[in-house]
Amino acid sequence: MAQTQVPVAPHGGSPAPHPPQAWKWYDYFTFNIDHKVIGIQYLVFSFFAYLVGGLMAVALRTELLTPDPDFIDPTLYNAFLTNHGTIMIFFWVVPAAIGGFGNYLVPLMIGARDMAFPRLNALAFWLNPPAAALLVASFFYGGAQSGWTAYPPLSLITAKTAQSMWVLAIVLVGTSSILGALNFIVTLLKMRVPSQRWDQLPLFCWAMFATSALALVSTPVLAVGLGLLLFDLNFGTSFFKPDAGGNVIIYQHLFWFYSHPAVYLMILPIFGIMSEVIPVHARKPIFGYKAIAYSSLAICLVGLFVWVHHMFTSGTPPWMRMFFTVSTLIVAVPTGVKIFGWVATLWGGKIRYTSAMLFAVGLLAMFVLGGISGVTLGTAPVDIHVHDTYYVVAHFHYVLFGGSVFGLFAGIYHWFPKITGRMVNEPLGKLHFVMTFIGANLTFLPMHELGLQGMPRRVALYDPQFVDLNRLCTYGAYLLALSTVPFMINMVWSWIAGPKASGNPWNALTLEWTTASPPLIENWEVLPVVTHGPYDYGMLDYTNGRPYTEPAEQEA
């Protein structure tokens, strides 16, 4: 068994004529076609969006300190709740997970010099800033106020200009998502270094493949639904106007046919990040590589046939309620396979308590609860009681905050040395984790009871009997807001003045760690040769040194 990664391949494709040695800071603000630049652009851009969406959540929670609508105007409250959801989904989790980590890591993990279509890739990113600008501008017209779901007829009669801008913004990021998905699929199929077999593909790449396939199938349907909504809003059509023969339920089908798979778009890449972070920091092979790889595909397939569970109390015939109850429950099986696989990976490991690992294990802990509450929600009899209540809010924050956001932070701490060439400050990272973990549970755990007891979601005023639990949630939200402070200090400070990172500071086995930190502009001088699996921890002989040594680390 080869113990080291010997770069023996000849020059694989001659590099572009005279690329610069390294990117300057201003290159990150240009139409740059390097996948690493684009990945960083996505990550930084989406983090700022996260801050904006988070501040909106703080305003919402402050309003809910008291049962009366006494903090902000109710229309602004609805604009905030609409854009909080929109931003967190379309401008934070999706672009950070898919655009950010996907673009940065996929070529590096498969031994490619870039994505298959670099210009398309840059174009996909640059669709995002104008979309964000549209959302910001929509606030001058009151902001869209019909929830991120934008159900007609409410969306057709409330703040119409802002709603139109919202639709255009979502269509722009949706287009970006489709272009990105196409790029990932072609890259993964065609650009792998020849020595990499499919069973040596890192699980993050499997997850990106499943995610991209799902995005490619479902996103156009959302674009259709929103396009028809735009016509109804501006051009006098009546697809969704019941008094003119339209049908409001059709919109819900079009919307959820995309937007349920969208939750898998938001979690599959995160699952991929989990499968990378846990083995490295537990020093163990991933438990059940094939099961985890194929369960991504299974989730992707079954995930296309569950969307009606968002419509159990809507205009949904009985047989459909039952069909989609069963299909929804089935998704729990492949998801469980992943969870159990990660827990089993911990068994017998030598677990490093790094910030990345803490966030990954925190995700496990949170996601288990979100998954269980998801099973209860997936059954029509219970959903008829708790649909559109805080129980749902609790559930999707456990899977989207406890899942996706924890996973994004795990990924950021894990790949920060690779991306910046510097180490993060671990004590600050741990402080960030503790605050986030306590804050998230304090915010979202009491919401289960609120929903079961009878508090609907998306309300600015509520029954005074719920005031105590709401206070608790709000204090948790404040703690969450504060938790970003040590994170931001850590990021800025470590990026500027953190200790220099070697090419492979975690002694990890995937290909991105075979190049320098930060990687060269075309990723490698000489393309690497894959000689072992991505998770062969404990199987390699380290007596002659670490599995990968950094080839070009001497530059300052």
Place this chain on the structure above:
Amino acid sequence: MQQVPVSLLTLVAGVLVTLVSLWVGQATPLFPEQASEQAPLVDNFFRLMLTIGTALFIMVEGAIVIFMVKFRQKPGDETDGEPLEGNLSLEAFWTLVPAIIVIILGVYSVQVYTEMGGFAPGGLPEMAHHHTHPAPTVEMVAHQEGAGMSAMPPQAKYGIGANPSERGPADLTVSVSGMQYAWIFNYPDGIISGELHVPVGKRVQLNISALDVIHSFWVPQFRLKQDAIPGQPTELFFVATRVGDYPVVCAELCGAYHGGMRTRAVVHTEEDFERWVSENRIAQAPPDSEGLAIHLH
């Protein structure tokens, strides 16, 4: 991993997890009171899932915590863990067991849903006018035409109907209209109310519609919710089982004052309900009639 120790400790842990799960599932105070025939069905189903979920939760979280403590890196140990890449029987176990659980839950949910009346919206017999119930009061005649201003198509395709084991007409049919930001209840005999009043133990059918945007009619104590959809009639069918005063909550975002779209669902004894009906019929009669004198409010 090959020799899982089936020690006394494991056994005790297993028994403890079972007991705690059963206790959490049965004793949970998470619900509001039960006030409809459907409520215990929903609650029992939820309690079953809560029991299974608690057991799963304790086992997985327990495993995470134990593994994190037991297998933490010892100071100075820079080696890797033992290379276990998988275990087919273990993986088959945790694929099949959840699969069996969700299949059981799926089948059970179909049964609960059937008992709730989920398969019978619009399923009331067309010829529902001969009453077999002893002495129905005039107000309770099912499906009176001209019930208020909103002309409702009689057959709703969507919603929750009657339990299939007790076919028959509703004792009371009320037309419910949602609008920004109020519910309007149209009773037979032209009574229009902003609150829902029903008699306990009677079969009540709500024909639900919306005048502007989508609303959602929810009484948490009944565990029933149904969207009011512009252009598409829906229905809810229930038997209230407990006298009381319950909130009616709008559960679908319907505009700026969505949170304020609340009213009451009052479940009366039969006598109280009849009194409420007669008072309102008199109160809402044209002003030239005798009703003016005994206006109560």
